Amino acid sequence: MKLATYQNNTRDGQLMVVSRDLSRAVAVPQIAATLQQALDNWAQAEPQLQQVYAALNQGEAAGAGAVAFDAARCHSPLPRAYQWADGSAYLNHVELVRKARGAEVPESFYHDPLMYQGGSDAFLPPCSPIPLRDEAWGLDFEGEVAVVTGDVPLGADAAACAGHIRLLMLVNDVTLRNLIPNELAKGFGFFQSKPATAFSPVAVTPDELGDAWQDGKVHLPLLVDYNNAFYGKPNAGVEMQFSFPQLVAHVAKTRELVAGSIVGSGTVSNHDRSTGSCCLAEQRMIEIIDSGAAITPFMKVGDTVRIEMKDAAGVSIFGAIAQRVVKHG
Structure with a gap:
């Protein structure tokens, strides 16, 4: 459905x-x-x-x-939600970021998901502009997949959480990269660096994905075009370290989730560089690793991004997130 x-x-x-x-x-x-x-x-x-x-x-x-x-x-299927929690389930993305900084990935990251609490009081419509007040803040898109849950009891394990997943959506987790370092240095996590998020025009029940929905993961490429040119097509299922039931269970460890809670996968990423990327930061990290400096700039006013997923027959499943950056204020 x-x-x-x-x-x-x-x-x-x-x-x-x-x-x-x-x-x-x-x-x-x-x-x-x-x-x-x-x-x-x-x-x-x-x-x-x-x-x-x-x-x-x-x-x-x-x-x-x-x-x-x-x-x-x-609008986004849920124009606002009781909860929006976003993970980082694709460890290739994490590994690249850490490697570019000359840091090792902590062993715990491979069995304990990363998660942050996003703002859920107002999402962006999927075909609306992304407002940007200052290009120096380093605007980036992040192509992701997310689930919408029903009521999830406190302490529910992954097997139980699988039965509480109602819908799936695509995500553009808009990020202001240049605001992140100072925020994380405070030791209290993201806030200003994570403005309003956009979700795909359509949310679908898991059965709509057919065989592509396996083990709580979506085994299809996430297609990203940047400024009307190919940017990435990594497969959302093959290198997802934590399944959606595991991510939901991580949230439910210490709290109940109410119906309409959204849990995201984090930026979809594959080790195979030929699949491209789902965010600018990842390409910048590759440039730093390869040549010592980032070349790719962050988004500017007038830039566009399109995020979509198609089935095996090439038919769009969720519709497309298609946004343009506009000057705010």
């Missing part, structure tokens, strides 16, 4: 059921007005939404309200 949120005059938008080929969509206020409402009442809402989804894919009227799907009208 595929779900989206159209922007309207409310904070949380209007829930839409979207056809598998992303061609048609229908509002379902009789089931749930918003995606958060559906997640809060998933046991009752999910089978009803599946019925609408089946009718939409079969070309039936689905309440006579079906319209052409328009990604430009979408």
Whole structure:
């Protein structure tokens, strides 16, 4: 099943059921007005939404309200969320960053996930601009995958957490790289260096991925274009050190997760350099390792990024995050 949120005059938008080929969509206020409402009442809402989804894919009227799907009208599937926790499950990314600094990766990183708490009070729509106040702050994109959970009990293990994953989305985890060093030096983690994040136009249930959803990972390339040119296509499943159930369990170690919590994978990264990268920082680290200096600049006003994932037949699964950097203020 595929779900989206159209922007309207409310904070949380209007829930839409979207056809598998992303061609048609229908509002379902009789089931749930918003995606958060559906997640809060998933046991009752999910089978009803599946019925609408089946009718939409079969070309039936689905309440006579079906319209052409328009990604430009979408907000992030959850325009705001109770929780947004982002991991760093691709250790190649971590290893490159550490190697460029001349530092070893701590042994604990291989069995204890990295995680930070992001701002979740307001996300960016997937086709909206990225506002930037100062280019000196080092704006970067980060292509990721994320899951949306149902209610997860305190202390739930990975096996239990697998059953609480409701939806998957793509992510642009916008980062201000040049603000990170001073923040981390304080010993209290990211804050100003992590502005608003954007998620894909469409969220999908795991079954939509078919055989690509294995062991709690998405075994498909994440496609990134930067300024309308190829930038990366690393596979999101093959080198993911921690599965999504493991990442969710990491969050649940000391707290409950409420329905609508989002947990991210971190920047998708492969050891094979031919697959490219999903962020500028990784390419800069490779340049430092190879030649002693970073050459690739960070994003500037007018730059664009597109993040997408396609199935084996080349059909877009989530729609595309397509954003342009604009001057703010």
